[in-house]
Amino acid sequence: MKWATVVMLLAATPAFAQSRFEVGAAASWTGGFDAGGLDALETRNPSTGTSPLILFGTSSRVEGAPGAIARATFFVTPRLAVEGALEYERPTLHTTILADFEGAIGSEADNTISSYLFGGSVLYHFGGARLTPFVSGGAGWLRQLDESRVTAVSGTEIHAGGGVRYRLTPHVALRADVGVSSREKSIAFENKRRTVPVVSGGLTYRF
Numbered sequence: 001m002k003w004a005t006v007v008m009l010l011a012a013t014p015a016f017a018q019s020r021f022e023v024g025a026a027a028s029w030t031g032g033f034d035a036g037g038l039d040a041l042e043t044r045n046p047s048t049g050t051s052p053l054i055l056f057g058t059s060s061r062v063e064g065a066p067g068a069i070a071r072a073t074f075f076v077t078p079r080l081a082v083e084g085a086l087e088y089e090r091p092t093l094h095t096t097i098l099a100d101f102e103g104a105i106g107s108e109a110d111n112t113i114s115s116y117l118f119g120g121s122v123l124y125h126f127g128g129a130r131l132t133p134f135v136s137g138g139a140g141w142l143r144q145l146d147e148s149r150v151t152a153v154s155g156t157e158i159h160a161g162g163g164v165r166y167r168l169t170p171h172v173a174l175r176a177d178v179g180v181s182s183r184e185k186s187i188a189f190e191n192k193r194r195t196v197p198v199v200s201g202g203l204t205y206r207f
Contacts, residue, residue: 019206022073022081024175026202030067030089035060036190058095060189062113065091069200079125083138087117093146093187113187116143117157125165135162136179144187155185165204176201 067089075081090112097107119140126133137160145152161179168174182195 019171020075022071022075022204022206024069024071024073024202024204026069026071026175026177026200028067028069028087028089028198028200030065030091030181031197032062032064032091033186033188033194033196035062035093035186035188058189059098060093060095062186062188063092063094065089065115067115069202071204073123073204078128081123081125083121083123083136085117085119085121085140087115087119089115091115111187112147114145117141117181118143119157119159121159130167132165132167133162134165136160136177142183142185144185146187151187153185153187155183157181157183159198161198171206173204173206174201175204 067087069085069087071083071085073081073083093111093113095109095111097109117140119138121136121138123134123136138158140157140159141154142157143152143154159179159181161177163175163177163179166174177198177200179198180195181198182193184193185191186194188194
């Protein structure tokens with residue numbers, strides 16, 4: 001009788017109570033943005049005027065780049081979860097020389113950026129079917145270093161989006177996300193908040 005009672009209790013235990021922890025890895029792509037530009041100035045000979053002489057101007061853009069994401073998720077309830085994530089990518093800052101005083105236009109330079117994003121999110125899942133949509137939102141801390149490891153910026157980040165999970169087995173699922181990331185600071189020639197699209201896809205394993 002005792003064994004029958006134990007079996008019945010185990011069968012009645014919700015599945016999520018036995019597997020609240022999940023880890024995952026995904027490939028990602030983050031969109032690029034206009035990074036502004038600067039003018040190289042030189043003091044004029046007083047006989048030619050008082051305004052600075054523009055030697056050349058620059059126009060820059062941070063290109064969209066692939067990356068990787070590692071996640072750890074805890075399901076508070078079958079639908080509500082909290083998550084920590086680390087994202088890494090290496091976008092390129094592409095700069096073009098414009099309006100060169102000596103006529104040498106069109107020169108270009110690239111600088112590869114190492115970008116680290118440490119973030120946390122809250123996720124809400126709809127239903128418990130094999131294909132489960134969800135919405136998410138959260139905040140993080142962005143750290144970027146230029147190729148020479150001389151220039152570094154750090155700042156807050158907020159993000160929102162959604163996605164779907166497709167369960168392959170009781171433990172393994174496919175996960176796809178799409179959203180936007182608004183970043184307080186980035187390596188660029190203009191210091192302002194920028195919002196970029198982020199998409200990712202990968203696998204999760206639920207214990």
